[in-house]
Amino acid sequence: xxxxxxxxxxxxxxxxxxxxxxxxxxxxxxxxxxxxxxxxxxxxxxxxxxxxxxxxxxxxxxxxxxxxxxxxxxxxxxxxxxxxxxxxxxxxxxx
Amino acid sequence: xxxxxxxxxxxxxxxxxxxxxxxxxxxxxxxxxxxxxxxxxxxxxxxxxxxxxxxxxxxxxxxxxxxxxxxxxxxxxxxxxxxxxxxxxxxxxxx
Numbered sequence: 001x002x003x004x005x006x007x008x009x010x011x012x013x014x015x016x017x018x019x020x021x022x023x024x025x026x027x028x029x030x031x032x033x034x035x036x037x038x039x040x041x042x043x044x045x046x047x048x049x050x051x052x053x054x055x056x057x058x059x060x061x062x063x064x065x066x067x068x069x070x071x072x073x074x075x076x077x078x079x080x081x082x083x084x085x086x087x088x089x090x091x092x093x094x095x
Numbered sequence: 096x097x098x099x100x101x102x103x104x105x106x107x108x109x110x111x112x113x114x115x116x117x118x119x120x121x122x123x124x125x126x127x128x129x130x131x132x133x134x135x136x137x138x139x140x141x142x143x144x145x146x147x148x149x150x151x152x153x154x155x156x157x158x159x160x161x162x163x164x165x166x167x168x169x170x171x172x173x174x175x176x177x178x179x180x181x182x183x184x185x186x187x188x189x190x
Contacts, residue, residue: 038153042144049137058133060159 002074002081013085019095020088023071027079029088030071033095041066044094051090057083097169097176108180114190115167115183122174123166124183128190130161139163139189146185152178 004027005013014022020029035041041063048070052058060071070091072084099122100108109117115124130136136158143165147153155166165186167179 038144038148042141042148046137046141049133053133053137058160060157062155062157064155065153 002077002083004074004077004079004081005085010080013080013082017085017088017092019092020072023073026073028071028073029080029084030069031088031091032067032069033091035066035068038065041068044068047094048087048091052087055083055087057087059087097172097178099169099172099174099176100180105175108175108177112180112183112187114187118166118168121168123168124175124179125164125166126183126186127162127164128186130163133160136161136163142189143182143186147182150178150182152182154182 014020014029017029020031022028023030033041033044035044045061045063045068048059057074060073062069072088073079074081074083109115109124112124115126117123118125128136128139130139140156140158140163143154152169155168157164167183168174169176169178
């Protein structure tokens with residue numbers, strides 16, 4: 001299992017994820033993305049789903065039409081871990 | 096475009112959708128589903144996505160691991176229409 005990021009390690013990780021915001025009241029990060037249409041939005045979600053399943057680490061996400069809101073946190077660790085950073089970077093690579 | 100359901104037509108439609116709850120403060124319906132795991136949850140979402148795209152009518156939905164929360168309403172009509180009833184019945188047929 002991945003350990004919760006603390007102190008400098010956490011700060012450095014967040015500095016790399018410039019498209020992501022910290023979630024108020026939770027040790028989690030969030031990003032909202034918009035696509036051309038539902039086809040593009042769900043296509044993106046499918047690519048993230050395959051990666052998430054491979055990693056054994058899944059997002060919390062909301063979709064309506066062309067919009068996808070994603071929240072990442074590691075439930076087992078009670079906050080952000082390297083798994084969230086890895087999945088966030090994968091998402092950024094698609095967006 | 097589908098017309099917003101009113102009066103008896105709306106009442107009859109909701110009576111058929113016993114797995115769905117009305118959303119407070121909106122003319123919309125919601126259902127929460129749980130699956131064995133993420134694979135099953137996202138597999139279900141993929142089947143709904145294909146149907147939604149074919150219908151040109153899409154859900155609002157949230158997923159975390161094995162849980163999928165779905166809200167249906169027709170934005171263009173400002174509330175529930177026959178499209179929502181059709182999509183809800185399709186979802187029920189999968190669940």
